[in-house]
Amino acid sequence: MNKPSYPHPVIAREGWPFLAAIVLVSIIVTFWSPWASLPLWLISLFVLQFFRDPARVAPDGELYVLSPADGRIVSVEEVKDAYAQRDALKISVFMNVFNVHSNRAPVNGEVLSVDYFAGQFFNAALDKASLQNERNATVLRTSQGHVVTAVQVAGLIAKRILCYIKPGDQVYRGQRYGFIRFGSRVDVYLPLGSRPRVSIGDKVQATSTVLAELPAAASEQTHA
Template sequence: MFHKEGYKIMGSAMILLIIVNLLAHTFIFTDWIRITILITSVLLFFLIVQFFRNPKRQTQLNDIHVVAPVDGKVVVIEEVYEKEYFKDKRLMISVFMSPINVHVTRHPIGGRVKYSEYHPGKYLVAWHPKASEENERTTVVVENEVAGEVLYRQIAGALAKRIVNYAKVGEEVVQGSDSGFIKFGSRVDVFLPLGTELEVKLNQKVKGGISLLAKVS
């Protein structure tokens, strides 16, 4: 199963690679060069296709659980001052996605979308300390009666040139459901109340919609 954001790119890539190979077959008469171009084309298309895969995930719904919004590795767990929405100190968990990870963004909790905002910005490497505030990004806050408000932020990186965010203020969302997509690698930050009981550690690999990040009381 593939994400809808990938169909246009996959289709364009397929047409382009077919044209390249037809031209190679027509104008290049050295067999090993034509075979090399064909193999390279197949591998390139495979990489593009795997990037847009969208595996179905069965999230165990629980209002006090905060699940990972994306696949990747936990690279930061620290107290920070969140100045866009909460304007106070929060516990931030950052999950970094490599180009080979699934790049679907999922809602970490279920509830009502309280805030959804896009910010244009730079394309610093995703692990740069200022990326959360200076890079292109979207900020979404979801609230339910048990967990309260949880903020998560999609952040573009040096390779990610487009962030897609489906969250709309006022809509009800289901935990683990599709919230958006980041093309070609980046990170997502989750902001939780201080004192939240964590269920992950630094450098731990997580799966979006499945892995438990924290329990919010």
Template sequence: MNMFGTFIKPMHPEGTKFVAIFATVTLGLFLLSPILGWMGVGLTIWCYYFFRDPKRVSPTRPGLIVSPADGVVSLIEPAVPPSELGMADAPLTRVSVFMNVFNCHVNRSPIAGEITSVAYRPGKFFNASLDKASADNERNSLCLRLPDGREMAVVQIAGLVARRIVCFVKAGAQMQTGERFGLIRFGSRLDVYLPRDVEPLVSIGQTMVAGETVLAALTDNDPVWGPETTNG
């Protein structure tokens, strides 16, 4: 990879209008004050960086579940998947990945499978790092059926400053590991409800890379961990 590709990442199309708005406001700020104008330049660059969509390379070993989001593991606990998905009401292991405003916010499928249900539910906008965010915040939930028939859930949760959850897929979509399925604007969280009898291979505080870091494995083979840092 050349030096340009190391620091300049492609931008997701969802960010185009936001960067355009930031740039337009920046031009107006320069008319008022050079200092304000340069502050606008910094915010415009940040907006572009927020919507970056770097290439990711997912592990190829069958049965690996990867992180659906960049960020830090904030919670690992048993919890019942969102009721709107119609899954069994037995608790599953929930792994929460918190994304701050500097993380890449493109969300990726944790494993190959079929999307059997997509359900949006409006809600509040508590800090996404809080436990109650899973139950109270605005969210978009996906149920993913694996080839062996087991189910898992991935939930996009809006945060304190996030006001727009975007999902690109519908029920019936066939997903591949690491394939993009959505994004959340400006700080948020992803909850992963692992299939029954599957234990996480990550710890609270661990840095995750969407589509690359191994979160869990469906088999009892030796665990394989993905990278904990990225240029994305």
């Protein structure tokens, strides 16, 4: 179920209203005063780069867990996965405002659950953001039986988490499934025994970077 990159424009559809609005205002102000419009054109460039959404190629490997987001690794640790009720390996990717914010599925599999949780808006680079910030948790099960949880976490200024999949859907690695506007984070919870392929501080790209390799045999796991 490894499919090619989804057909899409270079600029994420979530950004079209924002980009159209700021460009329109910039054009109007340009007719009035070209110099006064310069800050608006700079904002337009920022919005353009923020909502870019490049196609990516997924590396081969059925047991590979791919990064669901662009950014920097801020956590690799064993924790409790509260969404699937099990002990797990958590790998967290922090996205700043200059990263691509389109979220991609980390594995092939079935969507078991999608749950939204209201919360705070702490800096997404902080550990407490994982369980205290506004977030959306998606639990997946691979064809080999592994349970993988991907959690979209809002950041300090992120006010909108978008998720386009629902329980029962089948997703493929690298499939675009959501978007988080402005600085944010994605946590991935994996079965114990998974082998990390990244370290804290590493820069990663959605779909292109392998976060970890799942164990060959799926252990007994729980999902509430």
